[in-house]
Amino acid sequence: MVLMSFKRLLPALLAPALLTACGAAGGEADTASPHVVAAFYPLEWASTQVLGDHGSVTTLTAPGAEAHDLELTPRQIASLAEADLVVYLKGFQPAVDDAIEQSGADHAFDVGGVVDLLSAEDGHSHDHGEEGGDDSDAEEEHAEDDGHDHGDFDPHFWQDPERMQVLVTALGDRLAASDPDNSADYASNAATTVEKLARLDGEFQAGLAQCERPEFMTTHAAFGYLADRYNLTEIGVSGVNPDDEPSPARIAEIHKEAQVHGLTTVFFETLTSNSVAEAIAGDLGLETAVLDPLEGITEKSPGDDYPSIMRANLEALRVANGCS
Ligand SMILES: [Zn+2]
Known part of the structure; x- marks a missing residue:
């Protein structure tokens, strides 16, 4: 074949x-x-x-x-x-x-x-x-x-992690179709991976159930799904490319948001510079910390695979949001 x-x-x-x-x-x-x-x-x-x-x-x-x-x-x-x-x-x-x-x-x-x-x-x-404007159907x-x-x-x-379970199950089906001789292995591997992801999901549910505040601030607004699943609210500094500087008006809004919600931390991602996060945190006397969007792994990543980086993100969120 x-x-x-x-x-x-x-x-x-x-x-x-x-x-x-x-x-x-x-x-x-x-x-x-x-x-x-x-x-x-x-x-x-x-x-x-x-x-x-x-x-x-x-x-x-x-x-x-x-x-x-x-x-x-x-x-x-x-x-x-x-x-x-x-x-x-x-x-x-x-x-x-x-x-x-x-x-x-x-x-x-x-x-x-x-x-x-x-x-x-x-x-x-x-x-x-600015790479938008291609001719995709959605646009x-x-x-x-x-x-x-x-x-x-x-x-x-x-x-x-729940959406990842859906993906893994579908991948098992696709691989079984493309390589039927090993379909039982793919089904079994998919089931094991779904279990791993369910365990991770349980840790997030438990770890974020009781926190002093639901809001968290990120420079790269990449955590909307995490916020949606665990009843948190992501405040993205600039909804734009992580390398772009937010406008003075947006900075002013961000200052207000941070004070209103009593935020402790400005999160930045591993793959880009944290100068924006540092500037905002410096203005307000807040901490900076890494929340990894998992778009690529490097030696700077707070883990070496999907589950370990997700767990590092969970710990960082628990600290920033005062979760017990
Ligand atoms: Zn992204």
Whole structure:
């Protein structure tokens, strides 16, 4: 069913260590094993969990790169046509959408088709820059939202462990369909991963049940799903690209919000500079701390995989919000 092309063989020969880490040790030539291309980190993590000992996963968003502003190399674009399954979120990364359209990949899995996405307006305004104005369906239907890169929805669903469970279950089904010989393993791996995510969800429920305040302040408004699930309120400093400076008017509003709600902390993300957070915190005598949006893992991340970083985020929130 799967043709082992030279392009796929070459990285297999050059990167045995990487393949070992993916659980494909000694199986480089196993053409029956599915190769998954994941668009960004949480999709990579979910794919790796469900594949278990089978197949391999590569990620389009390199560690440390901004997921939103992703640009693809010709080699990455070619890899889409060769993959057995491409896992992505349509409307989040325009470069990936374009590449999938170009390659005519009929094995592309848009996770937005199975995960319930929140509108960008539900929690915050979330505008990551000026690559908007592409011709995606969502933007055609919502021309008034042309300031949003990702059409009209908030892409950061992976901040909700329950939505991740939905994704993992759907991934198990997709992989079982593409590699029926191992379908029992994918079903079992998916079930185990769902259990892990349910445990994580339980820790968030318990850890955030009794807090002095529900509001938390972030520079990158990437936590709308987390806020929605655990009854918190995210106050995004600038609903724009994390690198952009908020306007003086927005800074004034933020000062007021912080005082009204008795905030202790301004959260910034790991992949971008914390100068905005430091400036605001300095004005108000607040702390700064990391809340990781999980868009990519680096050595600066407060953990080395999805569950450990989620738990680090939970602890940071509990401290900032005075949770008992
Ligand atoms: Zn983001």
